[in-house]
Amino acid sequence: MPDETLHLPLIHRVLEREKDTPGALLPILHAVQESLGYVPEVALPEIAHALNLSLAEVRGVVSFYHDFHTTPPARHTLRLCRAESCQSMGAEGLAAQLREQLELDDHGTSADGRISLRPVYCLGACACSPALELDGQLHARLTPERVRALVDGCLEDGSC
Known part of the structure; x- marks a missing residue:
């Protein structure tokens, strides 16, 4: 894992810009995550201190x-x-297949950091269920074979 203290200058800039905004906690958290892709542990005490929160x-x-x-x-x-x-069209079976293939639970990320599995509760593709989104691209009318091929593509060469 990278040294999260390297993110402190960015976190401090966000805090300086947002700390006086009413209800600043959520805008600060969103700004940090938008910039870094996540909210690092090192940000939490900095945010708490700046907003006088525990x-x-x-x-x-x-x-x-x-x-x-x-x-x-x-x-x-x-x-x-x-x-x-999607449930009525087999999504639970696909979820079980993904958990087994990736050796993850729902909300898990592979040990090598290559792929995360996230359940969502509607992608707006109900007419062509079951559906998943892979890196922002919708895939619908899925079969177990298509799901396995999509994941294998990500794991083998890193592209999906």
């Missing part, structure tokens, strides 16, 4: 909202739809 309050907000990440993002992100339409 470290527990800042951690609580970061852990409550599923869109905040506390580790660097994976090279590839796979988001499998788990909404009703």
